[in-house]
Amino acid sequence: MIFVHDKGRMANNILQYGHVYAWGREHGRKTMSMRFAYKYPWFHICHTRYHNFLTYLFAKYAAKWKLIPTVRFDEEGADYSNEEQVMLDRKMVFVGGWYANWHDLFLKYKEEILDLFAFDNKVEQHVEGIIGTQQGINLGVHIRRGDYARFYGGRFFYSDEQYVEVIKRFAAMHANEKVNVFICGNDPKLQRDFYRDNLKACHVEFPDGNPAEDLCLLSHCDYLIGAPSTFSLVAAMYRDTPLYWIEDAEAELNDSSFKHFDYLFRHIY
Structure with missing residues (x-):
């Protein structure tokens, strides 16, 4: 059994576990996610x-008391052949680190990973x-602030004005269609009236769901826009939704600006 010690937030945890799950499937090893054993109760897994x-408590203290080995994947580009050998040789092992990455295996077993992280019926019904009744194009916008004031030196910390301008560019691309904008995010000071006042040509909603409800809603949209983050990336994974990561808030927007999960998940910041 490989116990996966996930760190970060929910979407990070989905990707982290997905990589180790795929490696385990390829090598005939069972896996268990520490975070999805207790923290995020909204998924099939x-x-x-x-x-x-x-099981979470057993794995946590077995690793803490060194009853089972721990292997870490904390350095980008390192040679992890020894760590993988431990994962093969030991009946139980505790695995952690952001760089436990097997992109090709992830894609090979992506459908199984998606089945594991299928949303519970209550979440789907809420979304x-x-x-469900909206006509036109549904655009999901993920606004990430909070820790993004420091992430990459604040490079992706965009203002409400900047988000509105990007949404306007998207609406201009679809000028002959109704555009429904669903805005999710982690900023309690979001200027909601500013969005409504400046996006009058669009139907604007703020769903205010829990993390799984927001993720599920974004996954059902036709297009996604947001600052580079694993949250919008995982939302795009469910239905291969075109996703535009805003790397330059002043850049022109066109169809080629939108990318798909299989490309973007190899280029996470």
Whole structure:
């Protein structure tokens, strides 16, 4: 059994576990996600064998007391052949680190990973009540602020004015269609009236869901826009939704600006 010690937030955890799950599938090893054993209860994986609090406690303290080995993947581009050998040789091992990456295997088993992270029915029903009756093009916008004031020196910390201008460029690309804009984010000071006042040609909603509801809603949109983040990336993964990562808030926007998950997940910041 490989116990996956996920760090960061929910979307990071999905990707981290997905990589190790894919490696385990390729080598006939069972895996278990520490975070999805107790912290995020909205997914199919949470109801599968081993994903429970008792298993979480066992793995946590077995690793802490060095009853099982721990291998770390903390350095980009390092040679991890020794760590992988430990994962093959030991019956139980605790695995952690952002650079436990096997992109080709992830893609090989992506459909299984998506099945594991299918949303519970209550989440899907909640989203259907918000997005299900809308006609036209549904644009999901993920606004990431908070820690992005420091991430990459604040490079992707965009103002409401900048987000509005990007949305306007998208609406101009679809001038003959109704554009519904669903805005999700982690900024409690978001100027909602500013968006409504400056996007009058669009239908604007702020769903205010929990993390899984927001992720699910974004996954059902026709297009996604946001600062580079794993949250919008994972949302795009579910239905291969075209995603535009804003790397320059002043850049022109066209169809080629939008990329797909299989490309973007190899280019995470």
